[in-house]
Every structure is written in structure tokens, then in C-alpha cells.
Amino acid sequence: MPLHDPFIVADSDTRTYYLYTSNEPSVSGVDGIGTMVYRSHDLRDWMRPVVVFLTAEQKGIWATDGAWAPEVHAWGDKYYLFTTLHNEDEKLPVPPPNRWGTPFQVPNHRRGTVTAVSDSLLGPFTVVDPARPTPPENLMxxxxxxxxxxxxxxxxxxxxxxxxxxxGIMEAIRLAPDLTRTIGEPVFLFKGSDAPWLSEQIPGGTPHQLPPYITDGPQLHRAPDGSLLMLWSTYEKNVAGRDGTISGGYVQTYAVSESGDITGPWQQRRPLVRDDSGHGMLFASFDGRLMMVLHRPFGNARGKLYEMQLHGHELRVLRQCTDLDGGE
Structure with missing residues (x-):
């Protein structure tokens, strides 16, 4: 199953797992930038995906590309899709030189997560504001x-x-009760360089890891003790080219807010999975297990499932569920 940035909704009413990912026309049979969903009753056998969102069907939408990292959340009597779009023709100001004196300045363009709504987990989803992303549009x-x-x-x-x-930074911003707009200013949570283990994989005798530092794929999970966990991903051994490309291994890690508050303070934990893996999320299976899904490797990605365990607010991998892997 080709997929990037997987997100699973376990729908207890139908005992069906819905796995959302970016539309892949060669798999879905539908051309266009958007979101498709696989469905399964057992996490092993999956139906052919159906497309639930297409940018081409959104009248007046500002974006031309992307549809990364789709998520679907039940809220009230509706379902809300979050997915990241961008438009490289809509330029943002290049930031001033930073405190590291980094020798490249990559041109910025408009990028952000949009909110779309539907009555069904199978869509179709309609963007609530086609003119702009949900977070502040001056931010990438x-x-x-x-x-x-x-x-x-x-x-x-x-x-x-x-x-x-x-x-890179993790930020949070309040949403209106109908999720259609933001309230107030963004709140800083943590920065990518806060992960203390980032230099561990660099060979001895070489300099410590230099910027940039990547933040990707946040996903929140409330632990039984009331603390708050955030899964997130980054790269080890970062090497940035002048064109903005990044090389190095993708990593699935997490952070903990022991206060249980989204504002933290956030404490970084050690990586859960390396091996060019990441953008994971946690969900509960119908038989009561805590599960994590992520993609690996970053290029030509496939979904991988793990059984997880929480001790207080300490998360660990019990096993990779290779019994749920399909054919390569």
C-alpha cells in the first residue's frame, strides 16, 4: 500500500479502520491533488482506496499542490479533514539572516493546513475557507x-x-468552536533542536549537527495519568543543500507535557523508531491494543504498524506487527 503520513480513524460504530493518506492516482484510479482512504476490518486486508477530497473540486481555492498529512476528526455531528496545501507561486518574504549565519536562504511560499468538512468519513469534504489556510497565512x-x-x-x-x-518549531493556536477559524496568536511549544539525541548518529570526530532542525507530524495523545504526549518526527544527520533539500534518516520520536497542558513545558524523549521511519500516530484497536502507524522509508513509503505500551507517560514499542504486513 503506497502511503505517506498515514492517519487511522477506528470507527467503533462500523468496526472499520479508515486510513487516510495523500491521493495516489495510480492506486485510487482518480487523478488530482487530494486525499484518499483505505478501509479495513482487521488492519491486514484493505479495500481499494476511494478519494474523499480533491482540490480541483474546491471553488476558488488558493492552493495548487500538496494535500500532505491528511487527518480526519469527528467534531459535533460532522467530520473535519485537515490537510496541508501549498502554492509555490505565492511567495512569502525571505527571513532575515538567522543566529547561526546559515549560508542559504530558501525562497518561502504559501503553505499551510486547510480545514474541510463532511457529513461522512467517506466525504466528500469541502474546504471551509478556500481563500486561505487555517493557521496564520504569513507563516509557512x-x-x-x-x-x-x-x-x-x-x-x-x-x-x-x-x-x-x-x-523548526512546534506551535499551537486556538480554534473557534466550529473549527473554521483561529483565535488569538500562535503559542510556542518547542523547537527541533530541543531533542538532545540529535547528534548521536554523527560519526566521531565530525562537528555536532548544525541547523536546520526539522519538525514534522505532530499528533497528541492523552496518557492515563493525565499527561500529554506528542508524537513528532525529525531527521538525524541533517545535511541541507542550497536548494532546500534535506538528507539524513527520518526518525519517529515523542515529547511529554507532564502538566497535561498543551503549553507544556515539553520534555523530549528518545526515538521510538529510526530506520528512515516517521510521521506516526497512535490509535486504539478494536481489541483494546494501543497501536502506532507510520511510514517507512521516506521515499516510496509503505505503512508499518506497531503495538505500543504506556507506562505512566513513558511510551515504548512492544513489537512491529509484521503479521499485518501485506506483500511488497
Whole structure:
């Protein structure tokens, strides 16, 4: 199953797993930039994906490309799709020289997560504001996810692109009760360089890892003890070219807010999975297991499933579920 940035909704009413990912025309049979969904009753055998969102069907939409990292969340009596779009023709100002004196300045363009709504997990989803992304449009952002705090306040948590910040940032912003617009200013959560283990894989005798530092794929999970976990991804052994390309191994890691508050403070934990793996999310299977799905490798990605365990707020991998792998 070709897929990037997988997100699974376990629908208890139908006992069906819905796995959302970017549309792949060679698999779905539908051309266009958008979102498709695989369905399964057992996490092993999956139906041919169907397309639930296409940018070409969104009248007046600002974006031309992307449809990365789709997520679907039930909210009220509707379902809301978050997916990241961009438009390289709509330029953003190039940031001023940063504190590291990094020798490249990559041209920035409009990028951000949009919100779309549907009555069904199978769509079709219609973007609520075709004129702009949901986070502040002067920021270059991606991978927006939904978090609802204990008071019932919805937030969008997203990655503020290293292309604009050099040291990538995780931020959160409050959402209106109908999820269609933001309230107030973004709140800083942590930066990519906060992960203390980033230099471990660099060969001895070479300099410590230099910027940029990448933040990708936030996803929030409430632990039984009330603390808050955030899965996120980054790269080890980062090497950035002047054209903005990144080389190095993709990593699935996580952070913990022991206070249980989205504002933290956030403490970084060690990686869960290396091997060029990442952009994972946690969900509960119908038989009560805590599961994680991610993609590996970054190029020509496939989905991989892991059984997980929580001890308080410490997360660990029990096993990779190779019994659920299909044919390569």
C-alpha cells in the first residue's frame, strides 16, 4: 500500500479502520491533488482506496499542490479533514539572516493546513475557507492536527517550517468552536533542536549537527495519568543543500507535557523508531491494543504498524506487527 503520513480513524460504530493518506492516482484510479482512504476490518486486508477530497473540486481555492498529512476528526455531528496545501507561486518574504549565519536562504511560499468538512468519513469534504489556510497565512506551516484541551477548547497544533525558521518549531493556536477559524496568536511549544539525541548518529570526530532542525507530524495523545504526549518526527544527520533539500534518516520520536497542558513545558524523549521511519500516530484497536502507524522509508513509503505500551507517560514499542504486513 503506497502511503505517506498515514492517519487511522477506528470507527467503533462500523468496526472499520479508515486510513487516510495523500491521493495516489495510480492506486485510487482518480487523478488530482487530494486525499484518499483505505478501509479495513482487521488492519491486514484493505479495500481499494476511494478519494474523499480533491482540490480541483474546491471553488476558488488558493492552493495548487500538496494535500500532505491528511487527518480526519469527528467534531459535533460532522467530520473535519485537515490537510496541508501549498502554492509555490505565492511567495512569502525571505527571513532575515538567522543566529547561526546559515549560508542559504530558501525562497518561502504559501503553505499551510486547510480545514474541510463532511457529513461522512467517506466525504466528500469541502474546504471551509478556500481563500486561505487555517493557521496564520504569513507563516509557512504544515501537518496541522487537532487537540482538544480538558476545558473543551479545540486547538490546531502544527509545525512551523524550518524553511522559515531554520530551527523548526512546534506551535499551537486556538480554534473557534466550529473549527473554521483561529483565535488569538500562535503559542510556542518547542523547537527541533530541543531533542538532545540529535547528534548521536554523527560519526566521531565530525562537528555536532548544525541547523536546520526539522519538525514534522505532530499528533497528541492523552496518557492515563493525565499527561500529554506528542508524537513528532525529525531527521538525524541533517545535511541541507542550497536548494532546500534535506538528507539524513527520518526518525519517529515523542515529547511529554507532564502538566497535561498543551503549553507544556515539553520534555523530549528518545526515538521510538529510526530506520528512515516517521510521521506516526497512535490509535486504539478494536481489541483494546494501543497501536502506532507510520511510514517507512521516506521515499516510496509503505505503512508499518506497531503495538505500543504506556507506562505512566513513558511510551515504548512492544513489537512491529509484521503479521499485518501485506506483500511488497
Amino acid at each position: 506551516t504544515l501537518d496541522g492536527t487537532l487537540h482538544v484541551d480538558p476545558s473543551g477548547q479545540p486547538w490546531m497544533v502544527y509545525a512551523h517550517e524550518w524553511l522559515q525558521t531554520i530551527d
